[in-house]
Amino acid sequence: MSRFLVIGIVVAACLVLLVPLAGSQYLTTHVTRILVYAIFAVSLDLLVGFCGLVSLGHAAFFGIAAYATALLADKVGVTNVLISLPFSILCATGTALVIGLLTLRTAGIYFIMATLALAEMLYFLVHDNDFFGGSDGILVLSRFYLGSTSIDVSDPVIRYCVVVTVTVAVLVGLAFLVRSPFGRTLQGIKSNERRMRALGYNIARYKLACFVIGGALAGLAGHLYLLLTSLADPSILDWIHSAQVLMMVILGGLGTLVGPMVGAFVFVELIDQMSVLTEHWKLAVGIVVVVATLFGRGGIAGVAGRTRAWGVGAKRPIT
Amino acid sequence: MTKETMISRRAFNKAALALSAGSVTAATPLRFSLGAEALKIGLILPYSGVYANFGEGITAGLEFALKKRGGQIAGRPVQIVKGDDQLDPKVGSEVAQKIVTRDNVDLVIGTVGSNVLPVLQKIATDNNKLLIVPTAAGNATTREHCHPLVFRVSHSNWQMTAPAGPWLLKRGPKRVMTMGMNYATGKEEVNAFAEEFKRGGGTIVDQKWPGLKELDYQAYFADVLAQKPDAMFVFFAGSNAVEFVKQYAQAGLKSRVPLYGSAYLIDSTLLPAQGPAADGVITSGHYAPTLGNPANKKFVAEYKAATGRDADMNAMHGHDSLEVVALGLEKTKGDLSDKAALSKAVQSVRFESPRGPFRFSRARNPIQNIYAIEAKDGKLNVIETIQRDVEDPTEACKA
């Protein structure tokens, strides 16, 4: 890892830690939201960037976990994060396992469409069913706590601290994961599937493992999202939501860990600023997406990597 | 939460906020003695997405009303901070968070989608802001979720269609089939009608719930012909309403099974696209631009003169939202710091709205007339008043 990157991460970490001290509740929740999307984006990057699995149904796992958390709070009254967090991740993981088993039989566009189809089924299941709150979703009115009721996770600052901790844990975990033999194997699959098979790798099993881990992490993000907004509604299961996260990953840079986080930040801010500037912000966002994809190979991380003057070494082929 | 405990907690919350966040703005005294301090109104509406024209119409109506008041409310100049919720709760919660906590507006007006309203309401009330709801009509807002600082200017879903039940029975039809878009508003409006229709002795022969993403309703029409109901009562809105009304007429059903529905089926923004297919369709609602009362005639004429646009339900909602704020704040002399007094002042607002006499129920939903509106040659004509002073049931509201 280059010195520049280390310095960058340290500076970013300091900034992140300073956020609550700035005293603006908005800033705190805003950064919380970006971090939640950063986890979500990085979980999708594990599929797309490290394993070559382009999914348009990734929001399903995010949504399932958010709904699981909301239902647990609304129907059972459990608002202890120590219970609802594992529960919701378990739900997302189980869903990812089933969807993965079904969709990984297909490849290429068929895989993209199969993931989209299954996610749309979940969308309609939730949307058309009163148990899930129908089109308006489930709004959790009670507050969430961590372990003991004295740690109020619905408080913006405490929630922020929790989300920062989780984000760091996810990043560190993934940094180890992608350097492990397992992570290297995924990169090999993405690079040359046929060759991996000839070396004796059981590709299907690795892809499924990758898909399920990605699903579990998306579930983690979904759980945190619910802590943030208290609302689980069908729009979080929509394929458009998946497409947006995919854009974050692409904007930031495929196959990197920091890229998708930067992408999440840029994407959220882009829409935010554009929608303030002009009513026709979709036009601007559309143009940015088209241009960035056509010309900005490797996303922001890639462009930064190519700009050697910045000191980001482009020598290392991977990571 | 009762008003008393809420008020006593207000000061505490404010202090806690100032302490925990060290926020400068939150700690600024909200005393009104500064006189010229601008009144900041957060306006959160869908300006993009399928209901964007709702957002536009409400904004136009609101700005018209503000202009008529010389840009001032209770002697304070008004600053409007707009936010586009895109009819998406994910976006809505972000925008609401920004406008309520960063821009620190004095009160919030919003929104249209009943899917976005819950997050908006949560953020507004968590931060002790007055919330005026210009359109979103979910029953729960002024029932289970009712709150002393949340006032709705439009109507509840129940209010829109329930009176049409007994009214339709009196007109003749005894066996009615219903159809409604499969989402909360569609279900609430259609079920309110169906319930009252059955209570009066009518029969609901079948209920259809087409999905939001469906384009083509033709497949349902064969069933309508087979079951031969006396009438059809429906809820559709936006482009789906255009599709439904056109397809219903094209299928030759309009002359066989008369079509009734909620006023969203044929509002004046949709009517040009529906064309002759809408002729003779009768809807129940709280407003039509052709209402003959003096307040409406004045509103329609002045609105047209000022904006060049034809008045519609959305413009009226925008107009009335601002009127409610203005009349309420005049009673408190522009002071929003005492939430109990503020709530009480707004609650007691009464005026002649373009839709007819306007006052709030105990649950802070309007008590208003519901009319039968017929589409004819590109116009919406009020053919009779279905029921005067309709009030949404308030039992579920404990606050």
Next chain:
Amino acid sequence: MSLLETQSLTMYFGLLAAVNDVSLRIERDEIHAIIGPNGAGKTTFLNLLSGELHPTTGSLYFQGHDVTRWSPDRRARAGIGRSFQHSSVFEDLSVHENLRLAAQTQFPGSFGFFQSADRYDDVHERVAEIQSALSLTASENTRAGELSHGEQRQLEIGMLMAISPTLMLLDEPTSGMSRNETLDLINILRQLAAKHTVVLVEHDMDVVFELANRITVLVNGSVIASGAPDEIRADKAVRTAYLGH
């Protein structure tokens, strides 16, 4: 028992029989070359052996097991390794990483989720051995995609060495190589042949006759001759049908 045996192996693409009724035995420790004119079905035959293709009819036995329906990775785990005609290395990854990915399959204990891949010493040693055997040590951090063609072919062989298969299937290993590179590779292959059974598809007759101890000639998907190099050299049918003189 032969190491590998095919029974009436036949592969149709549409109406065309790319491989037609081929019954062949590959004995342990031999270097068995498959030759034939372009379009004779050599690569298709190799793909049938490695499992990339499944035959229309016929069957395939490896070490006595019927492997006809086995997937390529299962065959690889059972000991059938292959190289590809067009270099098929991991272009985005470094040389070292290419070899490491191959080598780690041989150490079941090396599959962790969290410990860095570089911490597994036995894998590391294996990679180092191969790198020095193939003189790739100097370029171990180079992206495989940036290597010269000859080096990529070597890396391809190196990955095969790393998984140490019982049976090696080599698809035109010298294609596109210079004379010197070819000579180097012949030396390497000879060393490999000492430890492995090799099926070699090759069009360079010098290489074939230099290395092979059995040769099978395919024409239009069918075997027209099979035997020791001298027999093949002398075979009239082969000379007319293939060697052209």
Next chain:
Amino acid sequence: MENVGSERVDLLSARSHAISYRAVAVMEISTFLIQVLNGIQFGMLLFLIASGLTLTFGVMGIINLAHGAFFMIGAYLVFQFTRHWGWPLPLAFSSAVAAVVVIGSVVERSVLAPLVGRDHLDQVLVTYGLILIFDELAVVFWGKDVQPAAIPSLLRGSLQFGDIFVYPVYRLALTVAGLLCALGLYLLVAKTRLGMIVRAGSYDRGMVSALGINVDPVFALVFGLGAALAALAGILAAPILSVSPGMGDKIIIIAFVVVVIGGIGSIKGAFVGALLVGLLDSFGKVLFPSVSSLLIYALMAFILVWRPSGLFGKAT
């Protein structure tokens, strides 16, 4: 009060189930026929869009999410030409199709051609960006309101046999138009040189360039044809649907389902897929109303599990 309310809803939905099951039992032959007609008609509409999608993919290898934009632009242009400029319908109709072909070619040359041979991922993102751009341009030019589109006077009214069998003339016309297009496409693919290339492409895209064909004009031609078909679909559908920004978005996903069910690149597959989806949609709404929305997705998931490359797709 609210508890009573939710109980009430349950009772009502249970009741509507009972009714629809009864409807199954006694579904009369005329009702059945109408549903078959509906299914075919919706299927033909889908086919017009799906055939363009599948052509673009089969020949160029491009997944174009923005194909629905051509559907929308076609409808808007006819609206613009007839309502604002007062052109006669045939002129408006043909000009709109021609204009969409021009727009399509510009898009193809400028944005999609560079994507040939690149990741599906890039294609998905760029064409998603194009959706945003086109939808918003529609708002810029024509506003957010729904615009009118009338049925030509010749095709108004409905056919009636007996009491129950009533069917709009326009829908029959739409079905016939769709079938004619399908026939035309069949002839094109079966009998012409372009068709040969298309068939080669759906089998193996490498083959197209291996045949030594200069691909650029072929790509342009195929893409233009696809855009024209989508525009035609939009124009024909405008009188029964609504002309509004994003009108293509709802239908494009269903069209993709059709393409995937049929097998990407296969016109025959698109035709069969379109009929399957059309019929399932039409009967599903009546027979299984509570799950009708997700039926077509379930069908697609089922088919992909059974045949991972669709019904007529090339096995990978």
